[in-house]
Amino acid sequence: MSEAGINPRAPAKWERFTSGQRMLRYVLWIFCVWAIVQSVRYIEVIPEFLYDAPEQMADMLGRMWPIDWAYFQPDVLQGLTETLHMATLGTILSLFLALPLGVMVAPNITRSRTLNFVARVVLVASRSVNSLVWAMLFVAIFGPGPLAGMFAIALRSVGFVGKLIGEALEQTPKGSIEALQAAGAGKFSQLWYGYWPQIKPAFWSVALLRWDINVRESGVLGLVGAGGIGVVLNTCIDLFQWDRVALVLFTILVVVAAAEIAVLQIRRRVL
Numbered sequence: 001m002s003e004a005g006i007n008p009r010a011p012a013k014w015e016r017f018t019s020g021q022r023m024l025r026y027v028l029w030i031f032c033v034w035a036i037v038q039s040v041r042y043i044e045v046i047p048e049f050l051y052d053a054p055e056q057m058a059d060m061l062g063r064m065w066p067i068d069w070a071y072f073q074p075d076v077l078q079g080l081t082e083t084l085h086m087a088t089l090g091t092i093l094s095l096f097l098a099l100p101l102g103v104m105v106a107p108n109i110t111r112s113r114t115l116n117f118v119a120r121v122v123l124v125a126s127r128s129v130n131s132l133v134w135a136m137l138f139v140a141i142f143g144p145g146p147l148a149g150m151f152a153i154a155l156r157s158v159g160f161v162g163k164l165i166g167e168a169l170e171q172t173p174k175g176s177i178e179a180l181q182a183a184g185a186g187k188f189s190q191l192w193y194g195y196w197p198q199i200k201p202a203f204w205s206v207a208l209l210r211w212d213i214n215v216r217e218s219g220v221l222g223l224v225g226a227g228g229i230g231v232v233l234n235t236c237i238d239l240f241q242w243d244r245v246a247l248v249l250f251t252i253l254v255v256v257a258a259a260e261i262a263v264l265q266i267r268r269r270v271l
Contacts, residue, residue: 064246071244076251079222079229082146083255086221086228087214090153095207097158102165103191109169119162126159131217135226146227153214153221160213164206168199205267212263219252 104110104119134155138148177194185193222230229248236244 060242063240063242066243067246067250068241068243069247071247072251075232076229076248079232079248080251080255082149083218083222083228083230084215086146086149086153086226087211087218090150090218091157091207091211091214093150093154094157094161094210097154098162098165101158101162102169105162105166106169108172108174109191109195119166123159123162123166126155126157127163128159129156131156131221132224135221136224139225144225144227149218149221149226149228152226153218156217157210157214161206161210165199165203168202169195172198208263208266212259215259216256219256 101119101123104115105123107113107116110116110119131152134152135149138151142148142151172195176198177190180190180194218228218230220230220233222228222232223234225231229252233245233248233252236242236248
């Protein structure tokens with residue numbers, strides 16, 4: 001076979017992207033620029049308010065100082081206690097609701113595709129609705145108060161916890177399960193002695209993480225009447241009591257930071 005016309009010494013030309021990939025990248029960049037331009041057009045920025053914002057912010061910060069520390073007890077303390085109770089009870093309720101849904105959504109445990117689909121729809125619906133929307137719905141049902149906030153926290157958390165439990169069950173090694181099946185163990189025994197010991201660390205880790213998130217979310221549910229420290233914050237804002245608003249915001253910051261530290265220490269030393 002003749003090799004005439006072929007130069008073996010010609011250097012190979014390396015290109016990072018093919019022509020099709022470069023074209024796709026250009027299209028994506030153009031789409032991103034177009035999306036940003038359209039967003040700026042529809043956000044309705046008022047230049048006069050935008051230019052005046054630094055002055056208004058400085059005036060608000062000036063009204064927040066000095067902080068009204070005397071307002072902490074009993075109003076802020078009572079709202080803070082309600083917030084922690086809402087977060088804790090809502091998390092516990094979500095764990096009880098999420099466990100069966102997590103089992104139903106795991107195809108290696110629940111063989112029925114219908115049950116898998118139903119559980120997945122419930123979990124997706126729970127995650128797709130914001131906790132403030134859940135709170136508004138339950139305020140309409142139960143009336144204003146921490147009960148509505150607790151149910152809002154619970155239903156918002158079910159999708160998060162149930163999804164992670166289902167994934168943990170689905171990824172469980174099959175060795176111990178097959179041994180239990182060979183020994184004639186029933187379904188509940190397989191769950192309790194086979195699956196549960198393997199997912200227990202992940203379960204408690206998810207529970208602590210969700211409680212930490214719920215402490216933060218429950219702090220604002222009071223803005224729609226669902227109890228907690230958000231009610232105190234909303235009242236102070238409506239009455240233009242900015243020194244008390246600063247106290248509430250500082251309290252929320254301290255509680256969230258303390259919850260974060262507590263969860264990290266528990267996960268490191270217990271789990």
